Amino acid sequence: MIGWGDVYKVVVAMVPLYVALVLGYGSIKWWRIFTPEQGEAINRLVCYFTLPLFTFEFTAHIDPFKMNYLFIGADAIAKVIIVTILALWAKCCSKGSYCWSITSFSLSTLTNSLVVGVPLLQAMYGSMAVDLVVQASVIQAIVWLTILLFVLETRRSGNDLYANNNNNNDNNDNNTAALAFGDKTSKDLEESAKKDDEDRPSFCSLMKTVGLKLAMNPNSYACILGITWAFLANRFHFQMPSIMEGSILIMSRAGIGTAMFSMGLFMAMQKKLIACGPSLTVFGMALRFFAGPLTMAIGSVAVGLHGDVLRVAIIQAALPQSITSFIYAKEYGLHADVLSTAVIFGMIVSLPVLIGYYAVLEFVH
Structure with missing residues (x-):
């Protein structure tokens, strides 16, 4: 049972x-220490240095041979269900949007497990729950963050390649001029649309560009290097050299703090405190606390989890929004206002919501 001490x-x-x-918010809003351009640079510092090292550090210290693979399978099934629903919505619904599908996936599935989940689930179910959360x-x-990174990079690279075509710019200019003089025929419009399709980058060229950019992005391989080290260290029973550990920790310890600081900078540059508005805030909270669980x-249920493992699985899916998802959204320019609101207000309302789940799930056997 959870007490006030917990x-x-x-x-x-x-x-x-x-x-x-608050320090990040005040740095721009009240004290004018940073400019918006400097705020962008700080977000890139977080995205390309502190968060990858933080990811490597906590991934490298797990024991992959003691993982609960039924629990991991349940998590995979849950996320595949959400991906399928969002893909069908984007393709088949008139109001569907691939961009909003990406953001909705983040809101539904990506959680802040370590900061909030570890102390809360330790109080609820003990060390077993902590192991599952980690x-x-x-x-x-x-x-999942690697897939998200790939999708975001594909979206940005595709837009950049299309925008950088001189053919496309000339085509648009000619279309605009012709429309202005009223001499654009139906045949011309069809040829123009065909020309636009031809100007779009091929799949091979797009994947080549994405691959090169991801190869230079430390987020792409920080977790892979971390889990590789974890496998080797636990298989052959050796520890990370202290000089290597210290070199990683000096930056990784700043990962979550600098991410929140960057979010404060972003908030200070918005016109409203709730940057995305109340309706999108409610939408984000619904996805975070109901769709995910x-x-x-x-x-x-599909993989046969039961007892406390089942309860932990559901509660950890209702943890607050991942801070990393905001950093990626800011870097790639996709609904950062929605993700920042989800992180900030999600952490505020998460405690009563999670305790409510805990109370209800006590009746589940």
Whole structure:
């Protein structure tokens, strides 16, 4: 049973994040220490240095031979369900959008397991729950954040390649001029549309560009290197050299703090405190606290989880929004306002929501 002391431990873990957030917000809004351009540079520092090292550090210290593969399978099923629904919505619905599908996937599936999940689930179910939460974090970093990074890079690279075609710019200019003078025929419009399709980059050229960019992005391989080290270290029973450990820790310890600081900078540059508006905020909270746990419950039942493992699986799927998802959204220019709101308000409302799940799941056997 959760006591006030356990709630206090969770609050202790969360308050420092908001301190970093307020410092970032005040740095632009009140004290004018940073300019918006400098804020962009800080976000890139977080994206390409502190977060990859943080990911490597916690991934490298797990024991992959002791993972609960049924739990991981349930998590995979839950995420595949969400991906399938979002893909069908984007393709078949008139209001569907691939861009919003990407953001909805982040909102539904990517959680802040380590900061909030570890102390809270330790209080609820003990060390077994902590092990499962860490495993979920590692799989999220290795598989789902890597896939998200690939999709975001593909989207940006495709737009860049299309925008950089001189043929395309000339074609658009000619279309505009012709329309202005009223001499554009139906045949011309069809030829123009065909020309636009031809100007789009081929799949091979797009994948080559994406591959080169991801090869230069440390987020692509930080988790892979981390899990590789974890396999070797646990198989052959050796430890990371202290000089290597220290070199990683000096930056990785700043990962979450600088990410929250960057979010504060972003908030300060928005016109409203709730950057995305109340309707999108409610939408994000619904995906975070209901869609994720619902699909995780389906996946858990499908693989036969039961007892406390089932309860932990559902509750960890309702943890607050991943901070990394905001950093990626900011870097790639896709609904960063929605993700920042989901992180900030998600952590505020998560405690009563998660305790509510805990109380309800006590009746599940």
